[in-house]
Amino acid sequence: PTMFHDIVHHPNRSSYDLSPTVNIGYAGMAMTSALTAxxxxxxxxxxxxxxxGSSEIFCFxxxxxxxxxxxCAGRAGVGQILRVxxxxPDGNSGPHDIVADGEPGEIIAPMDGMEAFAGYWKRPDADAKSIRDGWxxxxxxxxxxxxxxxxxxxxxDDMVISGGENIYPEEVEDVLAKSPNVEQVAVIGMPDDRMGSRIVAFVEPASPQCSAETLDAWCLDSTLARFKRPRAYVFVKQIPRSAAGKLLRRFLRDGDYDLNTDFESTL
Incomplete structure (x- = not known):
């Protein structure tokens, strides 16, 4: 998705003809609905x-x-079975603790699939965390x-529990990414004495009108539940990502980013 973002936002995009591209696909991370459109x-x-998919199982x-x-990630691949x-996070759930359709949960796949790995190399701790009862x-x-x-x-590990409610960062990011004032966004949970954790959004502004007030109003006008709104906004020069374009939330938690001082952050 990061490469697609860079293509459609390239300053010379109009100079290139994309019509020979018949099919497109992505993997590795989620794509926001705004970028999909x-x-x-x-x-x-x-x-x-x-x-x-993943390196461990390949195609899910x-x-x-x-x-x-x-x-949408679609349906299970050939020869694959999926459960939610x-x-x-403590690893106490099992393969039979299935949740109802529409209810969020952890995605699991059987270890006896034709593309599954046998386990982590000399990592019994990782095996104990990720492999349970053949799944x-x-x-x-x-x-x-x-x-x-x-x-x-x-x-x-990224799920935020705030005031006893489960909040999923990508749901909040998907709403904020649709704002014309947002170039890119990442959401994390930060410690909060009253709520346990609070939602904080890190934003690359796309216009001078970008502010905590305008983005909060955007969230209030969206379908996002009010309690899931960010309680603070941090405006940064660039969202930290890996060489492969994956979001590095831990950098944000550790304060490893450059503030964009042209905008007023509220953290």
Whole structure:
């Protein structure tokens, strides 16, 4: 998704013809619905595909109609079985703790699949955390919709519990990413004496009008539940990402970022 973002936002985008590109696909991380819409408009692909998988299992699920269902990971791949179970960062949930359709949980897959690994090399601690009763616990949060298709909404470790409520950062990011005042955004939980954790949004501004007030009003006008709104905004020069373009939330938690002092942060 990071490469697609850079393509559609390239300053010389209008100088390039994207029409020879017939099919497009992505993997590695979620794509916001705003970027999905931009890619569909710019590329007008015949097939727009999301491949969801991991190094340990390879392919979990495939969706070939992302434009119609932004964020959808589709159905289990060939020879694959997927379940969504109670999320537990401490590793106490099992493969039979299945949640209802529409309810978020941890995505798991069986270890006897033809593409599954045998375990981590000399990492019994990682095996104990991720492999239980013959199933691989991905650490990814997701849910099945009414059509039986999978959505991936974040990581178990990134889930924020604020005032006793579970809040998923990617849900908040998806709303803020649609604002014309936002170039890129990342959401994390920060310690809070009253609520346990509070939602904080780190934003690369896209316009001079970007502010904590305008973004809070944007959230209030959206379908996002009021309690999931960010309680603080930090405006940065660049969201930290890996060489592969993956968001590095731990850098934000550790304060490893450069403030954009042209905008007033509220943290």
């Amino acid at each position: 931009q890619c569909a408009e710019e590329f007008k692909p015949r097939h727009f595909i999301n491949f969801y 699920a495939v969706c070939d109609h992302v434009a119609a269902k932004p964020g 179970v109670q999320p537990d 691989y616990f991905t650490g990814d949060l997701g849910y099945f919709d009414e059509d039986g298709e999978l959505y991936v909404i974040g990581r178990v």
